[in-house]
Amino acid sequence: MELRAHDQTATVVGVGGGLRTYRADGVAVLDGYGPDEMCSGGRGQILMPWPNRIAGGRYRFGGRDYRLDLTEPARGNAIHGLTRWAEWDLEPTGPGTLTARHRLAPRPSYPFRLGCRADYALGPAGLTVRLSITNLGPATAPVAIGMHPYLTVGTPTVDATSIQVPADTLLVTDDAGIPVGSRPVAGTEVDFSTSRPIGPARLDTPFTDLNRDPDGRARVRLRAAPTAGAGGDPPTGREVVLWVDETFGYLQIFTGDTLPEPVRRRGVAVEPMSAPADAFRSGRGLTALEPGATCAGTWGIDPRG
Numbered sequence: 001m002e003l004r005a006h007d008q009t010a011t012v013v014g015v016g017g018g019l020r021t022y023r024a025d026g027v028a029v030l031d032g033y034g035p036d037e038m039c040s041g042g043r044g045q046i047l048m049p050w051p052n053r054i055a056g057g058r059y060r061f062g063g064r065d066y067r068l069d070l071t072e073p074a075r076g077n078a079i080h081g082l083t084r085w086a087e088w089d090l091e092p093t094g095p096g097t098l099t100a101r102h103r104l105a106p107r108p109s110y111p112f113r114l115g116c117r118a119d120y121a122l123g124p125a126g127l128t129v130r131l132s133i134t135n136l137g138p139a140t141a142p143v144a145i146g147m148h149p150y151l152t153v154g155t156p157t158v159d160a161t162s163i164q165v166p167a168d169t170l171l172v173t174d175d176a177g178i179p180v181g182s183r184p185v186a187g188t189e190v191d192f193s194t195s196r197p198i199g200p201a202r203l204d205t206p207f208t209d210l211n212r213d214p215d216g217r218a219r220v221r222l223r224a225a226p227t228a229g230a231g232g233d234p235p236t237g238r239e240v241v242l243w244v245d246e247t248f249g250y251l252q253i254f255t256g257d258t259l260p261e262p263v264r265r266r267g268v269a270v271e272p273m274s275a276p277a278d279a280f281r282s283g284r285g286l287t288a289l290e291p292g293a294t295c296a297g298t299w300g301i302d303p304r305g
Helices: none
Strands: 002-005 009-013 019-024 044-046 053-055 057-060 064-067 077-079 088-092 099-102 114-123 126-134 142-143 146-148 159-164 167-173 179-184 202-209 219-225 239-244 248-253 268-273 288-289 294-302
Touching: 002 099, 009 044, 009 114, 009 126, 019 126, 077 142, 126 146, 159 268, 219 248, 219 268, 239 268, 288 294
Parallel strands: none
Antiparallel strands: 002 009, 009 019, 044 146, 053 077, 057 064, 088 099, 099 114, 114 126, 126 294, 142 288, 146 268, 159 219, 167 179, 167 202, 202 248, 219 239, 239 294, 248 268
16 A cells, blocks of 8 residues: 655555555665565564564563474574564555554464554655554563664665664674674774765674664664765765664664575665564563553654755
8 A cells, every 4th residue: 555745655565564665756765675576585574573583483471481483494583573474454544644453363372462553654754653562462461563674775785875873782693693692882893883884794783772862763874875966066975864762772784685686785674673682582672561551662764864
């Protein structure tokens, strides 16, 4: 279903409720996929009731042990939640606005009933997405929320894209992508605290301790290399900003190195996450959602920087 407003268009899909495309002034802001393609690489998908990975698919909550299906079998993980291949109901709510809803039924591996929702809005400042989970069942449920957009500033690959990630700490991960420690970002090869080209760097890196602006938002900035302006105008380079509110304390930056051609390193995934990988096991960032309560967070994209 397509949204149109303020010289922007966005396409929200019924499978997973996520974003297939987003364009501003006729230019692609997301590295999305076609109307007849299946989503690949998590492009634009909603990640509920957890983002990222759970090691071995095993977790313990409320004194009971559970085992999820291994949806990343090569690495032995359950990845990106339970709703991204489910049918969501899409409801236009106004000019340039839409609500996607899915009711997650309990199952042996996750015996909790959740109301999952995403509210999309196109405004003068760009795209805003509010994600929320409401506990519809009788028991406290472990939840976290996230999303998986790939941004583009029009460069053929991410090598020519500069990025600034406002984070003080990175999580060190093992070969399965599971955090095993943390360290300061400063001085590392993935120190993008000031804007610099991605170049050949291979990122599938979780960041935290985000630096926020006075409005409480943390902003990731992507910029294309400047090109000469027409008629002697100053050089220009496209810039896109992804922002997150205080619900999202973690950002996963992924340069798509494990994806097949032709999408490999074509866009930069900037993934807002309320909890990091393996939160169901570590408890880090995890929300224990009481019956009737709601967990919600908002993120967005300024397509003009």
